[in-house]
Amino acid sequence: xxxxxxxxxxxxxxxxxxxxxxxxxxxxxSVRTLLQRCEVSIEQLTGVAVSIGPGSYTGLRIGVALAKGxxxxxxxxxxxxxxxxxxxxxxxxxRGGLVAVVQAGRGRIIAASYRWxxxxxxxxxxxxxxxxxxxxxxxxxxxxxxxxxxxxxxxAIENTQDQAWPMTLAPAAYRLxxxxxxxxxxxxxxxxxxxxxxxxxxxxxxxxxxxDTP
Numbered sequence: 001x002x003x004x005x006x007x008x009x010x011x012x013x014x015x016x017x018x019x020x021x022x023x024x025x026x027x028x029x030s031v032r033t034l035l036q037r038c039e040v041s042i043e044q045l046t047g048v049a050v051s052i053g054p055g056s057y058t059g060l061r062i063g064v065a066l067a068k069g070x071x072x073x074x075x076x077x078x079x080x081x082x083x084x085x086x087x088x089x090x091x092x093x094x095r096g097g098l099v100a101v102v103q104a105g106r107g108r109i110i111a112a113s114y115r116w117x118x119x120x121x122x123x124x125x126x127x128x129x130x131x132x133x134x135x136x137x138x139x140x141x142x143x144x145x146x147x148x149x150x151x152x153x154x155x156a157i158e159n160t161q162d163q164a165w166p167m168t169l170a171p172a173a174y175r176l177x178x179x180x181x182x183x184x185x186x187x188x189x190x191x192x193x194x195x196x197x198x199x200x201x202x203x204x205x206x207x208x209x210x211x212d213t214p
Contacts, residue, residue: 001017001018001023001026001027001030001059002014002015002016002017002176002177002179002180002182003016003030003031003034003179004178004179004180004182004183005034005035005038005040005183006180006183006184006186006187008187011180011183011184012038012040013034013037013038014178014179015030015034015179016176016177016178016179019059021058023058023059023063024058024062027066028066031066042074043074045070045074045076046076047076047077047078047079047186047190047198048067048070048071048076048077048078048079049067049078049079049080049081049182049183049185049186050063050064050067050068050078050079050080050081050182051063051080051081051082051083051086051177051182052064052080052081052082052203052204052205052206053082053083053205053206053207054082054083054084054104054110054127054206054207054208055083055102057205057207060205060206060207061205064080064203064204064205067200067203068200068201068203071200072200072201076200077190077195077198077199078199078200078202078203079185079189079190079198079203080202080203080204081185081186081189082127082206083177084100084102084110084111084112084123084127085100085123085185086178086181086182086185087100087102087146087147087175087177088100088114088121088123088146089120089121089181089184089185090146090174090176090177090178090181091121091144091146091170091174092174093116094116094168095142096141096142096143096144097113097114097124097141097142097143097144098113098114098115098121098143098144098146099112099113099114099135099139099143099144099145099146099167100112100114100146101135101145101146101147101148101149101153102147102148103148103150104208107131107132107152108129108130108131109129109130109131109132109135109148109153110127110128110129110130110208111128111130111135111147112124112125112126112127112128113125113143127206127208128208129208132152132153132156133156135156136156136160136167139160139165139167140165141165142165142166142168143167143168144167144168144169144170145157145167145168145169145170146170146174146175147175147177148175148177149169149175154169
């Protein structure tokens with residue numbers, strides 16, 4: 001879980017921690033505590049942003065529901081941003097491409113590739129549900145991997161060092177899903193968009209499925 005408070009110029013506060021399956025218990029009180037620590041009331045908020053996935057079904061559902069509740073009650077704009085885009089936003093420019101990954105359970109991952117365009121990472125492929133072997137086979141050039149990489153993923157990445165296109169694991173700090181980058185991206189979209197684009201009712205979670213997954 002990750003929370004941030006951003007005033008459009010500065011990141012005022014940010015907190016990120018593992019929650020297992022405690023989103024429903026921890027999220028709302030943590031939002032309240034963060035606002036209190038910054039001496040900001042909920043009435044002072046001018047917008048809300050939320051990660052819309054792909055990711056944990058329960059975590060996404062709870063996060064999006066709370067964000068929509070706050071935005072609807074306060075009549076605030078709500079910005080939904082892809083989890084993979086947030087991971088990419090937190091990574092600096094590097095030689096080659098970038099692949100953002102989140103865990104999907106049962107040895108599977110959800111991944112999307114990015115290329116550097118106009119001072120930021122632009123999505124090159126749609127998020128796909130796959131395993132590490134499939135991801136490695138799809139790499140067509142030097143690539144950095146960011147996001148949720150488990151032991152199986154680490155081993156798979158290490159085994160590519162002798163291949164034509166080795167993969168490089170990003171440092172842990174870059175791989176963390178941080179709400180500060182979500183807030184940065186949301187402010188950019190709010191400044192360049194129209195109010196009707198950010199109606200709370202338009203924001204829904206993104207789940208990546210195939211014909212073989214429930």
